[in-house]
Amino acid sequence: MGTSGTGQRACHVRVREVAKAAAGELYESMMGNDLFFDAWKKQNPGKDGKALEKAFIDKNWGSCLEFARATLTVMLTRPDVAESMKEEIMVILEQDQVLRNRRVGTAPFRRIH
Numbered sequence: 001m002g003t004s005g006t007g008q009r010a011c012h013v014r015v016r017e018v019a020k021a022a023a024g025e026l027y028e029s030m031m032g033n034d035l036f037f038d039a040w041k042k043q044n045p046g047k048d049g050k051a052l053e054k055a056f057i058d059k060n061w062g063s064c065l066e067f068a069r070a071t072l073t074v075m076l077t078r079p080d081v082a083e084s085m086k087e088e089i090m091v092i093l094e095q096d097q098v099l100r101n102r103r104v105g106t107a108p109f110r111r112i113h
Contacts, residue, residue, distance in 0.1 A: 018068035
C-alpha cells in the first residue's frame with residue numbers, strides 16, 4: 001500500500017503497528033453490525049474470516065495514524081506506564097515526526113522582492 005501525496009502514511013513502524021491494531025479494533029466493532037459486514041463481504045468477494053479482517057486493516061490503518069499518535073502521546077502522561085517505556089515512546093514519536101517532515105517536505109523558502 002502506497003502513501004498519499006501528502007505523506008499521510010509516512011510513519012514510524014511502531015506508530016504503524018498501533019494504527020493497525022486500532023484498525024483491527026475498528027473492524028471488530030463495525031463488523032458486529034450485519035449491514036456493515038454484508039457490505040464489506042460484497043466488496044471483497046471470495047474472502048472470509050481473517051482475509052476480510054486483513055483487507056479492512058490494510059485499507060484503513062492509514063486513517064488511524066492520528067489516533068495512534070494520540071494514544072502514544074497520552075501514554076506519556078499515565079502514571080502506570082514505566083519510565084523506560086515513556087522514553088521509548090518519546091524516541092518513537094520524535095523519529096515519527098522526522099519521517100513525516102521528510103516525507104511531506106516543504107517548498108524552499110523564496111524571497112519575493
